[in-house]
Amino acid sequence: MMNSPIPEFAVLGHPNEGKSSVVSTLTEDDRIRISPFPGETSVAQAYTVEIDGEKIIRFVDTPGFQAPRQTLAWFRAYEGDPGKILDRFIETFGQDPFFADECALLAPVARGAGIIYVVNGARPVREDDIAEMEILRLTGRPRMAIINSKQTQKDYTHEWKQEFRKCFNSTRVFNSNTADFNERIRMLESLKSIDQEWEESVSRVILAFKGEWKKRNRLACAYITLGLEKSLCFFVSEKLTDKSDKVLARERLNLSFQQGIRKIEQEMFAQIKSLFKHRLYEYPLPDYSLLQHDVFSQQTWELLGLTKGQLASAGAVLGGTMGVAIDAAAGGTSFGVFAAIGGLLGAGSALFGGKKIARKTGLGIRLGGDRLQVGPNENLQFLYVLMDRALIYYAHMINRPHGRRDGVGTGENPKKVFPKLGITTTLSLGQRNTCVRFFKSVRGKAVIKGKKAVPEFAVLVASLLEQVAKEDT
Numbered sequence: 001m002m003n004s005p006i007p008e009f010a011v012l013g014h015p016n017e018g019k020s021s022v023v024s025t026l027t028e029d030d031r032i033r034i035s036p037f038p039g040e041t042s043v044a045q046a047y048t049v050e051i052d053g054e055k056i057i058r059f060v061d062t063p064g065f066q067a068p069r070q071t072l073a074w075f076r077a078y079e080g081d082p083g084k085i086l087d088r089f090i091e092t093f094g095q096d097p098f099f100a101d102e103c104a105l106l107a108p109v110a111r112g113a114g115i116i117y118v119v120n121g122a123r124p125v126r127e128d129d130i131a132e133m134e135i136l137r138l139t140g141r142p143r144m145a146i147i148n149s150k151q152t153q154k155d156y157t158h159e160w161k162q163e164f165r166k167c168f169n170s171t172r173v174f175n176s177n178t179a180d181f182n183e184r185i186r187m188l189e190s191l192k193s194i195d196q197e198w199e200e201s202v203s204r205v206i207l208a209f210k211g212e213w214k215k216r217n218r219l220a221c222a223y224i225t226l227g228l229e230k231s232l233c234f235f236v237s238e239k240l241t242d243k244s245d246k247v248l249a250r251e252r253l254n255l256s257f258q259q260g261i262r263k264i265e266q267e268m269f270a271q272i273k274s275l276f277k278h279r280l281y282e283y284p285l286p287d288y289s290l291l292q293h294d295v296f297s298q299q300t301w302e303l304l305g306l307t308k309g310q311l312a313s314a315g316a317v318l319g320g321t322m323g324v325a326i327d328a329a330a331g332g333t334s335f336g337v338f339a340a341i342g343g344l345l346g347a348g349s350a351l352f353g354g355k356k357i358a359r360k361t362g363l364g365i366r367l368g369g370d371r372l373q374v375g376p377n378e379n380l381q382f383l384y385v386l387m388d389r390a391l392i393y394y395a396h397m398i399n400r401p402h403g404r405r406d407g408v409g410t411g412e413n414p415k416k417v418f419p420k421l422g423i424t425t426t427l428s429l430g431q432r433n434t435c436v437r438f439f440k441s442v443r444g445k446a447v448i449k450g451k452k453a454v455p456e457f458a459v460l461v462a463s464l465l466e467q468v469a470k471e472d473t
Contacts, residue, residue, distance in 0.1 A: 006048075007201050008058040009191065010108040012136065013118040014128065015064030018148040021176040022118050023047055023061040026184060028277040030402040032061065044104045049205075051212045057205045060113060062105035068131040071102045075138045086110035086139055106139070114191065114198070115143035117168065121157045122149070130163065137167040142195035144170045169194040179401050181213055181469075216275045217469075221462040223275075224390045225454065227268030229442045231386055234260050235375030246372065253374040258296050265295060265386070269393050276397045290422075291392055295385070304422040305384035310432065376443060383439050387461075388422025395468050423464060434460050 011019045024032040027047045048058045065071075071089075078085055086106055093099035109115060115136055119129065136143055145164040147157050157173060164171040172190050174183065185206060192202035236256045238249055293299040305311075427435070438457035 006055050006057055007191075007198060007205060008046075008060065008108065008111075008113040009116050010044075010060045010062055010105070010113040011116045011118060012062055012105050012109075012132075013064060014068075014132065015066075017064070017118050017120045018176055019064070019118045020061050022116070022146060022148060022174065023059045025176040025179050025401045026059055026187065028402050030277070030279060032402075044108060046108070051208050054208075056208050057202075059116075060108040062108070063101040065105065065128070065132050066101040067099060068102075068128045068135060071099065072131040072135050075135055082138075082140060109139055109141055113141075114195070115139070115141050116191075117143060117145045118148050119145070119160055121147040121160055121173070122154050124156045125159050125163050133163060133167040142198070143168050144172065144191060144194050147171070147173045149173055149175045177401055180399055181209075185209060217462065217465050219275055220272050220394060221458055221465060223268055223271040224387075224394075224461050224465075225458045227264055227271075227390065228383065228386055228438075229454070230264045231261055231377075232383060232439065232442050233376050234264060235373055236260060237371050237373035240370040240372055244372075249372050250374070253372060257374040262295060265389065268390060272390075272394055272397055276400075277402065278397060278400060289392065289396065291389060291396075295389060300389075301381070301385060304388040304424075305381045306424060306432070310425065311381055313429075313432070378443075380436065380439055383435060384422070384424040387435075387464075388424050391423050391464055391468055394465060398469060423468065431460055 011023050013019050020032050024030060027049050029047055032045075032047065044060050044062045046058055046060045048055050050056065074089065074092075075085065078088065080088055087110055090103050090107060090110060094103055096103075117133070117136055133145075145160075145168040147160050149155070149157065161171055170190050170193060172187060174187055179187075188202060188206050188209070192199050192206070234257070236253050238253055240246065240249065290300065290303055293303075424435075434453075434456050437453040441453035
């Protein structure tokens, strides 16, 4: 750190203890290679965190110790200036292949980086570990020890903590497979405390991280609000002729409508995913996730959205011909027209309609005739289903540590992502009225256009995102 304009920490430890996973989680960089096989990291690699183009902190992923006992023997025999011990070791063994990994992992510490020592809490302390700890103590650098709990049946955390008290300024249990944003902040708070000279610079890093998180949530709110508005306004249509088969046309348009809604939703999900820097790896949804069901499946409409009673109340506010749509959606049944063409939309409510449409082309030629249209969706429940799905996806993204490379379901608590009905069932009457006003406004159903309807709805979405984040803390 002394030779770096920003806080810098070298992440050290034995091979295959989870160093790269810790770095990936702390830096939110899923491009860092992680392998279950020891020795995957062969050279020290620095990863700098940037926010708004400004570099704020750096973590160095290092090779694992290979010869800790021999290295410790040299350290103990050293009789020169203690402050130069790392420089002398690297000068002495820099060209010796036997100590290549030790020189590589100690080099950033020699440049002034702080030390984060990572161990696997699922195994007992060994002689090599004690040698590594003593080497790091003799460096004289500020140091923190991390017990990277891998959630196995065996837990040696207490044993590790006893040893760490002898050699480290601070100790923290940090599971890189489950750590969320708040846990990363707590980690930085601990780093701030291990050396008084670092308090100001690390405090700035913490403020920058918190500011970035607020910015992401504001953008997530905007992406969700816009995605819902697009979905509520989306429709497809087709011109009919005397030779047109209306049943096939309906089926064709219905499929096109569904595909269009799925595309809008996937674009919204991709934007949220990018916001939280899940870039390289495709994130497999947990087995329990309600998003495993298609947006138009009957299971989705049975598990998400409002209850029948809540929908009836909302329908009274919305007025019009919502009663039939509400009954159909709440009961999880299909409209007769969908049954007639094969039940393509298990529980949806996009209404088919034929109407005369006349318009002018850019050439001034007047076009007219019968058209068949699917959408926009007239069912208020559609809004709540889409809201729940967006909130569930957001919850997945903020809870997915960047250091994880495993499959579905492992390491996440299904209670964090609403397991029965969606969060929209918990909305107050006033919040549901906000949703109704948004629905009426974007669907053009409002008698008097409410300029505040969309901003009020965005504020509601922002509060729900905050609620989700608190539920997952």
